[in-house]
Amino acid sequence: MHMANELLSVPVAAGTLAIAAGGLGLICRKVSKIVSSDKLPLMGILGAFIFAAQMVNFQLPAMPGTSGHMVGAVLLAIILGPHLAAIVISSVIIVQCLIFQDGGLLALGCNIINMALVPSYVGYFLYKVVTAGQSSSRRTYIGAMLACLVALETGAVLVPVEAALSGVLAVPFSTFLVTMIGVHFLVGLVEGLVTVAVLSYLQQVRPDLVLDSLPGKIRLSRKTVLVTLLVFAMIAAAGLSLLASKMPDGLEWSYRERPNQPDFKPIIANENTTITAVDQLQSKYTLLPDYTMRGASADTSKGWTSFAGVSGSLLTMLVVWAGMSLMRRKQAKTLSSS
Amino acid sequence: MHHAYIDKFAYQDSPIHRLDARVKFVITVVFTAVVISLPRTTVSILFCYAVGPFVVLVMGGIPLRFVLKHILYVSPFVLVLALTSPWYDRTAATIIFGPWIWHTTVGWMRCWSILGKFVVTMLALIALISTTRFANLLAGLQQLGVPRLLVIQMGFLYRYIFLLIDSAHHILRARAARSAGGVAFGRGAKFAAAMVGSLFVRSIDTAEHINSAMQARGFDGNWRTINRLQVRVVDYVFVAIAVSFILGLYLFVKPLLG
Numbered sequence: 001m002h003m004a005n006e007l008l009s010v011p012v013a014a015g016t017l018a019i020a021a022g023g024l025g026l027i028c029r030k031v032s033k034i035v036s037s038d039k040l041p042l043m044g045i046l047g048a049f050i051f052a053a054q055m056v057n058f059q060l061p062a063m064p065g066t067s068g069h070m071v072g073a074v075l076l077a078i079i080l081g082p083h084l085a086a087i088v089i090s091s092v093i094i095v096q097c098l099i100f101q102d103g104g105l106l107a108l109g110c111n112i113i114n115m116a117l118v119p120s121y122v123g124y125f126l127y128k129v130v131t132a133g134q135s136s137s138r139r140t141y142i143g144a145m146l147a148c149l150v151a152l153e154t155g156a157v158l159v160p161v162e163a164a165l166s167g168v169l170a171v172p173f174s175t176f177l178v179t180m181i182g183v184h185f186l187v188g189l190v191e192g193l194v195t196v197a198v199l200s201y202l203q204q205v206r207p208d209l210v211l212d213s214l215p216g217k218i219r220l221s222r223k224t225v226l227v228t229l230l231v232f233a234m235i236a237a238a239g240l241s242l243l244a245s246k247m248p249d250g251l252e253w254s255y256r257e258r259p260n261q262p263d264f265k266p267i268i269a270n271e272n273t274t275i276t277a278v279d280q281l282q283s284k285y286t287l288l289p290d291y292t293m294r295g296a297s298a299d300t301s302k303g304w305t306s307f308a309g310v311s312g313s314l315l316t317m318l319v320v321w322a323g324m325s326l327m328r329r330k331q332a333k334t335l336s337s338s
Numbered sequence: 339m340h341h342a343y344i345d346k347f348a349y350q351d352s353p354i355h356r357l358d359a360r361v362k363f364v365i366t367v368v369f370t371a372v373v374i375s376l377p378r379t380t381v382s383i384l385f386c387y388a389v390g391p392f393v394v395l396v397m398g399g400i401p402l403r404f405v406l407k408h409i410l411y412v413s414p415f416v417l418v419l420a421l422t423s424p425w426y427d428r429t430a431a432t433i434i435f436g437p438w439i440w441h442t443t444v445g446w447m448r449c450w451s452i453l454g455k456f457v458v459t460m461l462a463l464i465a466l467i468s469t470t471r472f473a474n475l476l477a478g479l480q481q482l483g484v485p486r487l488l489v490i491q492m493g494f495l496y497r498y499i500f501l502l503i504d505s506a507h508h509i510l511r512a513r514a515a516r517s518a519g520g521v522a523f524g525r526g527a528k529f530a531a532a533m534v535g536s537l538f539v540r541s542i543d544t545a546e547h548i549n550s551a552m553q554a555r556g557f558d559g560n561w562r563t564i565n566r567l568q569v570r571v572v573d574y575v576f577v578a579i580a581v582s583f584i585l586g587l588y589l590f591v592k593p594l595l596g
Contacts, residue, residue: 004416005459006452010375028485035487037559041552042545044494049541051499052506053534058526070534091491095499098467098475099345101412105370105463168378170423170448190527197531198538206539303434306382306595310435313385317392324396 002096003111003159005104009166016162017109023117024090031083039084046076047088047095070194071187073115074123074148078199079209082124089116110162114155123151137203141196148192149185156184347400347468353572354398354469359478361573365580366466370459372584379447382435382595384454386587390580391461398469405468409460416456423448472496477567486560493561502541509533 005013050072057069077085090112096102103111130143160176163169169176202209348355373387395405427445467475473493480489513529 002415004419004456005370005374006416006419006455008374010371013371013374024488025485028487032485032487037557038549038553040487040490040557040559041494041548042542043491045498045502045541045545045548047491047495048498048502049538052502052537052541055503055506056510056530056533056537058530070530087488087491088495091488091495094488095492095495098463099472099496101408101460101463101467104459105367106374106459170426170445172426193527194531194534197528198535201532201535202538205535206542209539209542303439304436307436309591309595310382310385313389316389320389320393321396321402324399328399 002093002103003107003114003162005106007159007163007166007168008104008107008110009168010106012162012166013106013109015109016113017106020090020109020112020117024087024112027083027086031087035084043080043084043088046080047092050076050089050092070191070198071115071119071152073119074127074144074151074191075195075198077120077124077151078127078144078147078195079202082120085120085124086117089120092116110158114158114162118155118158119151122154123147126150137200140199140203144195144199145192148195149188152184152188152191153181156180156187345467345472347398347404348471350399350469352398352469354394354465356572357469357576358567358569358573359470359474360482360567361569361577362466362470363475363478363482365577366462369462369580369584372588373455373458373462376451376455376592379431379444379451380592380595381447381450381454383587383592384451384458386591386595387584388458388461390583391458391465394465394469395461398465400465400468405461405464408464409457412460413456416452420449420452420456423452474567477561481567490559490561498544501544502537505540506537509537 008016053072054069073085073089076088080088093103093111093116094108097105097108097111124147126147127143130146131139157177157180160169160173160180163176164173369387369390373384376383395402424443424445427443427448429444431442431444431447433440433442433447476489476493476496480486510533513533517529
């Protein structure tokens with residue numbers, strides 16, 4: 001579910017990054033007030049635990065040759081509480097992006113929202129609602145199962161939405177959405193099963209971990225959870241709708257006629273370079289007329305320019321590489337002779 | 339494990355390694371943003387953009403085979419994404435490239451453009467990570483405004499990833515040794531859950547040991563490093579070169595190539 005850079009446009013990437021950063025900033029501020037320094041190693045290690053747990057794979061049913069592994073967000077949210085889980089899983093996603101190049105740098109905001117913030121809070125909230133403070137094992141299991149399903153599904157639905165907002169989808173939105181929902185229903189089901197199994201294992205081996213007495217656990221009233229969730233949803237909705245409404249309309253607005261402002265001249269024919277640049281960009285996005293025309297007639301010179309550009313770039317890389325490896329060899333020689 | 343030495347080249351020394359972590363990080367983000375914002379069917383300009391991270395990688399002494407292997411390793415998802423475009427967009431297009439003329443579809447051009455952008459942005463990210471120590475990068479991120487708690491969290495995480503991956507390997511090997519020919523889903527998931535559970539318990543115990551060790555040595559929630567980040571003249575030169583490279587290509591070469 002890691003999104004790549006290529007699924008996003010820069011405005012959406014920036015917007016989601018801002019939302020994720022704002023959310024994480026808030027959580028960090030809140031948590032650093034409550035958490036003392038002796039909980040920090042625990043959080044760090046649980047992040048590493050998520051990495052290790054994701055390596056434990058197992059055979060999936062009805063699909064020979066494929067294997068699944070758990071994501072771990074909901075498990076952590078149930079045991080640590082949503083705030084700490086959100087921080088831990090965000091850190092996992094950032095490290096996955098930076099060190100393991102899983103998911104793009106620009107898509108970091110989306111990935112943090114989809115896979116850390118939303119699953120932690122949605123999952124924890126559902127789990128708390130279902131268990132309702134009782135520790136009967138049936139409630140625990142149903143709660144965990146439901147939390148996994150809904151939390152992963154919510155995160156998955158956000159992926160096509162973000163891609164559609166960016167306007168980069170070649171696949172029709174509905175196809176993408178249905179595929180994501182279908183695939184993540186299965187993923188959520190497996191996640192739920194494993195999470196329940198892990199919880200029942202922990203209840204046998206270390207019941208203290210599941211029963212609210214973990215050293216790092218922060219207790220939350222349901223009201224706090226609800227309010228946080230609401231605020232989050234509002235920020236997300238406001239941010240996204242702002243993006244959605246601003247992008248196309250602002251652009252159109254800038255050069256369209258305005259009937260209630262007769263003094264305003266539409267600037268379609270304006271010499272303004274930014275507007276013409278935007279126009280050019282748009283014509284490239286729609287593209288069809290441009291390219292067929294180019295092929296049909298005069299503009300063969302552009303073909304040569306791009307040829308020159310590509311071969312020039314390749315040549316530059318070759319020269320740099322050759323130069324550096326020559327220098328290295330020389331250095332190695334002088335080092336070994338001296 | 340292929341992950342274990344992912345940033346082993348970060349500990350080398352070269353002019354690129356000596357650049358300030360903040361400078362490299364910001365330039366990488368800007369570079370990625372610019373490349374991603376290029377029109378969706380451009381391919382040729384991507385070759386020009388590739389020169390930047392390529393030069394950084396070569397100057398940093400990062401073996402190109404390592405880089406290519408790594409890009410291949412993370413590519414499957416993007417490959418799927420790219421290959422859906424020829425399927426959905428079959429508008430005919432003609433490309434003139436030097437003496438050659440190709441008749442193809444817009445979908446294929448998009449496909450190549452997505453793959454090209456992926457490779458170029460990955461080159462940039464790998465160039466950043468394999469020439470910057472993670473601790474320095476974290477210190478830089480903190481100065482750029484990332485919350486202290488998150489930075490400390492990532493520091494601990496990075497410190498213990500390989501330790502826990504190691505224990506996961508032990509558990510996996512033990513399972514492999516005891517389950518010849520694979521296990522059915524029901525029992526397999528149960529085993530996996532027990533493995534994850536015992537990993538969890540082990541992690542928490544480790545955390546308690548580490549915590550008491552750190553408390554005993556006076557840890558108060560702050561990382562202290564000898565390493566001071568400072569922006570030197572070289573960094574300004576690097577910024578100037580990088581910015582003029584990125585902007586120059588965008589403003590002057592892109593209109594030419596179309």
